[in-house]
Amino acid sequence: MIKIGTDCSGIEAPIEALKNICENNNLSFEHEFSSEISEYATEYIKKNHNPKILFNDMTKRKVNEIPYIDIYVSGFPCQPYSRANKFKTAVDPRLNLFEDCIRVIQTVSPKFFILENVKTLCTLNNGSYFNDILKRLNDINKYSIYHKVINSKDLGIPQCRDRLYIIGVLNKYKKIEFNFPEKREMLNINEYVDKSNKSKNEIKESNNLLFKNIPKDSVFIDTGFRGAKFPNSNKWCPCITAQPNMWCVPMKRKASVKEYFWLQGFNPDDKKITLSDHRMKILIGNSMTVNVIEELLTNGLKSLEYL
Numbered sequence: 001m002i003k004i005g006t007d008c009s010g011i012e013a014p015i016e017a018l019k020n021i022c023e024n025n026n027l028s029f030e031h032e033f034s035s036e037i038s039e040y041a042t043e044y045i046k047k048n049h050n051p052k053i054l055f056n057d058m059t060k061r062k063v064n065e066i067p068y069i070d071i072y073v074s075g076f077p078c079q080p081y082s083r084a085n086k087f088k089t090a091v092d093p094r095l096n097l098f099e100d101c102i103r104v105i106q107t108v109s110p111k112f113f114i115l116e117n118v119k120t121l122c123t124l125n126n127g128s129y130f131n132d133i134l135k136r137l138n139d140i141n142k143y144s145i146y147h148k149v150i151n152s153k154d155l156g157i158p159q160c161r162d163r164l165y166i167i168g169v170l171n172k173y174k175k176i177e178f179n180f181p182e183k184r185e186m187l188n189i190n191e192y193v194d195k196s197n198k199s200k201n202e203i204k205e206s207n208n209l210l211f212k213n214i215p216k217d218s219v220f221i222d223t224g225f226r227g228a229k230f231p232n233s234n235k236w237c238p239c240i241t242a243q244p245n246m247w248c249v250p251m252k253r254k255a256s257v258k259e260y261f262w263l264q265g266f267n268p269d270d271k272k273i274t275l276s277d278h279r280m281k282i283l284i285g286n287s288m289t290v291n292v293i294e295e296l297l298t299n300g301l302k303s304l305e306y307l
Contacts, residue, residue, distance in 0.1 A: 002029040002306065005067070005110075007058050007074040007101060009034035010041055010287045012049050014073035014114070016266060017294035025307055032067045040279050047272040058100045063107050071297070072110040074101045075288050076117065102136055109142060111173045112300040115166040116288055119149040122164060133166070143168040148180045152265075152289040155181060158189040158236040159263045161289055165296060175305040181295040189219045189236055192262045193248060201253045211249075218249040220263070237263050244281035257281060265290030 002022070006014050018029050035055035036042045045054060055061050076097045105113060115133075122130050137145050145168055152161040169178050203211055210226045218233035224245035230238065233249070240246060240263055246255035257280045261268035264287050273280060301307045 002027060002071060002301075003032050003067075003069045004029055004071040004073070005031075005033040005069040005104070006072070007035045007055075007104065008076050008097065009036050009045060010075060011044050011266075011283050013075075013264070013266075013288040013290045013293050014071075014297070015049055016290045017297055018071070020290070020294055021298055021301065021307075027306065032069050035061075038283075040275055041283055043274060044280075044283060047274055058097065063103065066104055066107055068108050070111045071300070072104055072108075072113040073293070074104075074113075074115055075286075076101055076115065098133060098136075102140075105137070105143075105168065106140060109170060111170045111304055112297075113143075113168045114293065114296055114300075115168075117164045117166075119162045119164045122149065137166070137168060142172070143170055144174060144178065146178055146180070150180070150292055152292055153186050153236045154183045155289075155292050155295055156184050156187055157263065157265050157289055157291050158186050158192065159238075159240060159289065160232075160236050161239045163288070163292070165292075167296065167300065169300065169303050173304050176303050178303040179299055181299060186236065189234070190250075192237070192259060193219060193250060194256050194258050194262075195251070197251065197253070197256050197258070199253050199256075200251075214249070220255060220259075221247050221249060223247050240264060240285045242282045242285040244278055244285065246281075257284070260284040264288075265292070265294075 004014065004018055006012065012034065015031055022029050031049060031051045033053040033055060034045050034049065034051040035058040036045060037057050042054065101115060134145060137143060147164065147166045149162055149164050152159045167178060207223050207226060210223065213229045214221055215231065215234055218230055220237040221230045221233050222238045222245050224243050240260060248255045248259060257277050258268045260281050261284060264284050298307065
């Protein structure tokens with residue numbers, strides 16, 4: 001039985017990924033805990049997942065409240081490291097969430113962990129933030145640490161989403177070397193269009209020039225970037241963000257929640273949705289891509305000889 005816990009859990013891409021792995025390999029898992037400060041993400045988790053513990057503010061929990069887990073995944077907030085963020089110093093209180101991630105790792109010593117963030121973290125402030133994070137993880141002196149920037153479109157999903165993944169494998173249990181997944185063929189972006197959704201939306205006058213400049217065979221574009229020309233929008237979707245501006249060009253409408261789910265690797269058919277489309281798109285935009293996490297977890301479980 002694999003025990004998993006997640007922080008900054010969002011809509012639980014790690015749980016979706018592990019569920020897929022277990023179903024395909026006759027394994028079982030227990031969802032020990034999630035944590036979310038967003039009331040909307042919390043509502044989604046309650047409707048769609050059943051963690052034994054659902055923490056609210058992870059910074060306020062006590063160390064003895066954290067149960068043992070084999071796998072730990074946290075997409076700690078990217079805002080402090082984002083190119084768009086104005087506050088680049090360690091006084092930003094959002095940086096403290098990494099301290100709580102470290103606390104989990106030091107307290108329960110999971111066999112395998114994944115920490116996810118924006119790729120800008122690697123170079124921001126001349127790489128000092130990133131180097132400090134790696135040093136803190138290496139100083140635990142129990143783990144083999146790996147890191148790589150992976151684009152979702154390089155692992156099948158046609159979405160241009162670069163993210164940094166930091167992997168830790170507990171040396172005590174590591175049987176074989178962890179390897180990052182090899183690139184695989186990207187799926188056809190047109191397969192991610194929900195042709196059953198016939199709704200239409202008017203193009204805002206302020207977006208007219210944008211639509212004149214994009215390729216005729218564009219599929220998904222982000223109308224928040226009015227100066228962009230989206231030269232590859234017939235091949236992949238631009239990065240889905242927490243700004244729900246994705247537009248489905250061939251259907252002449254805003255991209256639907258179902259399409260958002262598909263482009264992040266989720267199966268929308270078994271989801272219980274009680275939130276508005278706007279709220280769901282924000283949550284999906286903040287999520288990790290399920291397929292990427294599934295590949296990383298698979299290789300992690302192989303290094304521990306679960307698979």
